Amino acid sequence: MNAPESKDTFKVVGTRPIRPDGVEKVTGKAIFGPDYKASNMLFGAIVRSPHPHARVRGIDTKKAEAVAGVHACVTGADFPTLEDTIIRMGESAGSTTDMSQNVMAQGTVFYDGHAVAAVAATSQEAADEAAALIEVDYEVLPHVIDINDAFKQDAPVIHKDQRQTGLGEGEKAGPNVSTKFVMANGEMAKALEGAAATVSEHYSLLPVHQGYIEPHACVATWKADGKIDIWCSSQGAFNIRMLTASFLHLEIGRIRVMPLEIGGGFGGKNSVYIEPVAALLSKKSGRPVRLAMSRSDVFRATGPAPGAEIDVTLGADADGKLVAADVTFKYSAGAFRGTDAMTGVMHAISQYLVPAFSVTGWEVICNMPKHAAYRAPGAPQVNFAVESAMNELADELGLDPLDIRIKNAVAPGMPSMMGTPFGEIGLVECLEAAKVHPHYSAPLGPNQARGVACGTWMNFGGPSTASVSIAEDGSVLVAEGNPDIGGSRASMAMMAAETFGISYDEINVTIADTSSIGFSMMTGGSRTTFATGKAVVEAAQAVIEILCERAAKMLEVDVGDVEWMDGEAVSKSAGKRLTLKEIAVKSGATGGPISFEKGVNPLDHLPGYGVHICDTEVDPETGHVTVTRYTAVQDVGRAIHPAYVEGQLQGGAVQGIGWALNEAYIYNKDGTLDNAGFLDYRMPVASDMPMIDTVMIEKPNPAHPYGVKGVGEVSIVPPLAAVGAAVGNAIGKPMRDLPISPDRVYSAMNGKG
Amino acid sequence: MSKIHVTTTVNGDEREFLCTPGQTLLDVLRGELGMTGSKEGCGSGDCGACTVVLDGEMVCSCLVLAGEAQGRSVSTIEGVAEGSQLHPIQQKFLEHAALQCGFCTPGFIVAAKSLLDRNPDPTETEVRYWLAGNLCRCTGYDKIIKAVMDAAAELRQERTAA
Numbered sequence: 029m030n031a032p033e034s035k036d037t038f039k040v041v042g043t044r045p046i047r048p049d050g051v052e053k054v055t056g057k058a059i060f061g062p063d064y065k066a067s068n069m070l071f072g073a074i075v076r077s078p079h080p081h082a083r084v085r086g087i088d089t090k091k092a093e094a095v096a097g098v099h100a101c102v103t104g105a106d107f108p109t110l111e112d113t114i115i116r117m118g119e120s121a122g123s124t125t126d127m128s129q130n131v132m133a134q135g136t137v138f139y140d141g142h143a144v145a146a147v148a149a150t151s152q153e154a155a156d157e158a159a160a161l162i163e164v165d166y167e168v169l170p171h172v173i174d175i176n177d178a179f180k181q182d183a184p185v186i187h188k189d190q191r192q193t194g195l196g197e198g199e200k201a202g203p204n205v206s207t208k209f210v211m212a213n214g215e216m217a218k219a220l221e222g223a224a225a226t227v228s229e230h231y232s233l234l235p236v237h238q239g240y241i242e243p244h245a246c247v248a249t250w251k252a253d254g255k256i257d258i259w260c261s262s263q264g265a266f267n268i269r270m271l272t273a274s275f276l277h278l279e280i281g282r283i284r285v286m287p288l289e290i291g292g293g294f295g296g297k298n299s300v301y302i303e304p305v306a307a308l309l310s311k312k313s314g315r316p317v318r319l320a321m322s323r324s325d326v327f328r329a330t331g332p333a334p335g336a337e338i339d340v341t342l343g344a345d346a347d348g349k350l351v352a353a354d355v356t357f358k359y360s361a362g363a364f365r366g367t368d369a370m371t372g373v374m375h376a377i378s379q380y381l382v383p384a385f386s387v388t389g390w391e392v393i394c395n396m397p398k399h400a401a402y403r404a405p406g407a408p409q410v411n412f413a414v415e416s417a418m419n420e421l422a423d424e425l426g427l428d429p430l431d432i433r434i435k436n437a438v439a440p441g442m443p444s445m446m447g448t449p450f451g452e453i454g455l456v457e458c459l460e461a462a463k464v465h466p467h468y469s470a471p472l473g474p475n476q477a478r479g480v481a482c483g484t485w486m487n488f489g490g491p492s493t494a495s496v497s498i499a500e501d502g503s504v505l506v507a508e509g510n511p512d513i514g515g516s517r518a519s520m521a522m523m524a525a526e527t528f529g530i531s532y533d534e535i536n537v538t539i540a541d542t543s544s545i546g547f548s549m550m551t552g553g554s555r556t557t558f559a560t561g562k563a564v565v566e567a568a569q570a571v572i573e574i575l576c577e578r579a580a581k582m583l584e585v586d587v588g589d590v591e592w593m594d595g596e597a598v599s600k601s602a603g604k605r606l607t608l609k610e611i612a613v614k615s616g617a618t619g620g621p622i623s624f625e626k627g628v629n630p631l632d633h634l635p636g637y638g639v640h641i642c643d644t645e646v647d648p649e650t651g652h653v654t655v656t657r658y659t660a661v662q663d664v665g666r667a668i669h670p671a672y673v674e675g676q677l678q679g680g681a682v683q684g685i686g687w688a689l690n691e692a693y694i695y696n697k698d699g700t701l702d703n704a705g706f707l708d709y710r711m712p713v714a715s716d717m718p719m720i721d722t723v724m725i726e727k728p729n730p731a732h733p734y735g736v737k738g739v740g741e742v743s744i745v746p747p748l749a750a751v752g753a754a755v756g757n758a759i760g761k762p763m764r765d766l767p768i769s770p771d772r773v774y775s776a777m778n779g780k781g
Numbered sequence: 782m783s784k785i786h787v788t789t790t791v792n793g794d795e796r797e798f799l800c801t802p803g804q805t806l807l808d809v810l811r812g813e814l815g816m817t818g819s820k821e822g823c824g825s826g827d828c829g830a831c832t833v834v835l836d837g838e839m840v841c842s843c844l845v846l847a848g849e850a851q852g853r854s855v856s857t858i859e860g861v862a863e864g865s866q867l868h869p870i871q872q873k874f875l876e877h878a879a880l881q882c883g884f885c886t887p888g889f890i891v892a893a894k895s896l897l898d899r900n901p902d903p904t905e906t907e908v909r910y911w912l913a914g915n916l917c918r919c920t921g922y923d924k925i926i927k928a929v930m931d932a933a934a935e936l937r938q939e940r941t942a943a
């Protein structure tokens with residue numbers, strides 16, 4: 029339908045209208061997770077473990093229950109015992125027993141901040157007072173935080189009989205190893221032998237938090253009919269529904285999740301933490317219960333992304349063509365298994381064509397919160413190591429860092445790591461755009477230097493549902509099941525408007541609750557504009573077909589004679605046209621309401637690529653690093669709403685800069701988190717940053733009606749190595765450990781690094 | 782626990798509430814007064830999501846005791862627009878796509894207004910430092926800074942025209 033090949037012919041796609049939910053959000057009216065209140069609601073509080081590892085010998089709630097206003101207490105004993113099953117949730121997967129234990133400890137606490145009990149009372153003060161009176165008898169067990177320590181054969185055992193996947197026949201790994209994942213091709217030793225230049229180095233990173241500003245919060249009510257209503261902000265209401273149902277052993281249909289506005293997620297709000305607890309407190313008290321995390325709860329019990337220890341060996345011929353890449357990394361998982369090691373392997377060297385490669389990823393359980401997806405989960409860590417090694421290799425060969433990347437970049441038709449040929453990917457275009465960007469040749473001041481890196485994320489598609497209905501007066505309504513984290517209502521409205529050939533303002537978009545629309549996978553994986561967008565477009569196309577049929581009836585012509593053009597049904601033979609409104613007002617007489625719900629499951633997404641250029645200035649007296657100029661180039665497929673696409677590039681870049689320079693989880697020797705607040709967990713603020721220049725390369729995905737590829741995640745991948753290279757070039761020493769804190773820079777400058 | 786009776790002015794309206802000695806102004810705004818536009822990102826003065834103006838001074842309402850509001854005047858995000866007429870800062874946030882999730886937005890708008898009320902022509906550096914107490918995890922600040930600079934320019938024009 030209205031999906032022409034050339035961008036110039038689009039009327040709505042590619043413009044920058046104001047988002048539909050914008051006014052509510054700039055006036056403070058939008059209702060986010062912590063803002064929702066239910067009538068007669070109780071306030072909950074959660075008791076959290078002060079120990080990184082301990083057996084819970086007993087929990088005494090008597091004193092808590094005696095506090096005036098307390099109506100219910102819940103402990104791990106209130107959770108049903110589950111049969112272990114694996115649930116897939118897009119980028120990640122998890123075992124039900126693991127995830128249920130993560131929501132509330134059932135016999136053992138595995139990290140500082142692990143939930144052990146909860147209470148609900150008539151006021152927050154009463155709930156907090158009662159929570160402090162819950163007595164937990166702990167038998168403290170040995171703990172382990174550091175990845176290398178946890179990996180050892182004689183490490184403290186975190187889970188007896190840890191399930192271990194991917195080990196070879198007879199291969200023995202330490203008790204906390206949960207996964208080994210390998211991808212390899214070609215003859216490594218031979219290829220390295222023939223290399224003209226090699227780099228072989230070790231890199232390390234610490235866990236970092238997603239850092240969304242909105243803490244987790246929810247209200248749940250267990251109704252008299254045994255059904256549960258939940259109001260919360262999350263990246264996927266359907267995910268909250270599914271996980272709550274499985275932890276409480278209920279049929280999915282008994283739970284209805286109402287999505288509230290979400291204050292950032294970045295992968296960290298795919299998981300469920302508090303909703304099942306609120307539901308159980310509500311069941312016991314017979315009243316709606318609100319649970320909300322404090323910022324320190326968020327740091328201690330949610331997130332983070334894995335820390336990593338990484339070894340990289342790269343070999344190239346004299347021209348700089350890679351001949352071999354050998355990468356081995358260990359990622360922390362926190363208290364329970366995750367999946368980032370697998371995605372880490374998949375993204376380790378996938379931006380380059382390397383004849384011989386071997387990538388091994390280990391995942392290691394340790395006494396930290398169960399790690400959660402964070403924007404391009406698993407990719408930034410290993411990319412930091414490989415891209416830093418690539419910069420060192422370029423130095424060794426005397427090559428320009430962009431030239432060496434252009435020589436090795438993957439391009440359409442080349443085999444991926446899996447061996448399947450790449451589709452319409454745009455890495456080479458990004459590298460070339462970076463090379464001619466004025467930033468790349470701009471002069472540098474004293475103590476300043478420049479670094480570059482590239483990176484990739486596979487993007488995703490998967491199940492989504494959207495419905496389009498036409499109201500009695502011709503208003504167009506779109507409902508979708510994906511929370512709007514960064515302007516997706518606008519992009520859905522734009523794609524619908526483009527398809528109908530009407531104006532953007534005529535489309536009304538709603539985020540529906542889980543009982544009002546078909547299943548939609550979470551907002552994550554950079555999938556929403558691609559997959560849910562496709563559902564919206566296909567539902568709109570189906571509605572257009574119905575509109576054409578109704579028009580044919582009204583005009584008394586054959587339906588084959590009616591064409592949809594610019595928001596109207598046109599009959600060439602009758603020489604007449606009917607507007608959407610004219611058809612809608614007569615719908616009662618032509619067959620009734622006009623609507624269509626479409627479920628899709630596209631898997632023809634394409635990976636995205638980015639190239640970042642970073643200038644830094646190092647203060648020689650303190651080692652403090654300032655980012656002075658930054659440019660992010662990315663293949664975005666097609667930008668539906670370019671301003672929000674730029675925003676994704678900028679936001680991801682700054683998160684990556686924070687990861688490179690400041691952010692880290694710091695545990696003390698007792699295994700408790702030392703920096704569980706924004707003062708000590710230092711995220712970038714406005715005065716730390718320059719403007720983030722963006723270049724959007726548009727190489728459309730032919731499998732999407734408007735060429736969408738997905739843009740949200742790529743931008744956090746390249747900054748780590750780009751910042752590292754800039755600092756390394758400024759001080760003449762490579763920076764191989766993150767964060768690049770002033771003391772590390774100072775030591776490196778003064779020969780102590 | 783006995784409660785304190787407080788009379789205060791919020792966005793020009795006289796309001797009364799009862800609070801405990803430990804409750805913060807943010808707690809009362811969001812709870813007793815039902816105004817959830819001011820957000821709680823940290824409760825410790827580190828994120829600026831709760832920013833309000835108290836007797837002309839920009840403050841983190843999570844660091845102000847509710848009892849301290851007695852006899853004073855509080856301006857919150859709910860009072861920035863005049864009826865349905867958005868303040869130029871709000872309009873520029875929309876035009877520049879200066880919000881993604883929008884959770885930090887009320888704090889940024891109140892803080893930016895407080896800046897422009899006292900300095901109509903700030904440099905980019907001044908805007909960045911004034912807003913350094915407000916965390917945004919989504920935008921990378923670029924579009925926020927541009928929106929505030931653009932709003933400042935528009936307000937200057939309005940002033941010269943008036």
Ligand code: FES
Nearest residue numbers: 824826828829843
């Ligand atoms: S909530 Fe007040 S500064 Fe964060």
Ligand code: FES
Nearest residue numbers: 881882917918919
């Ligand atoms: S827009 Fe999400 S925190 Fe600022």
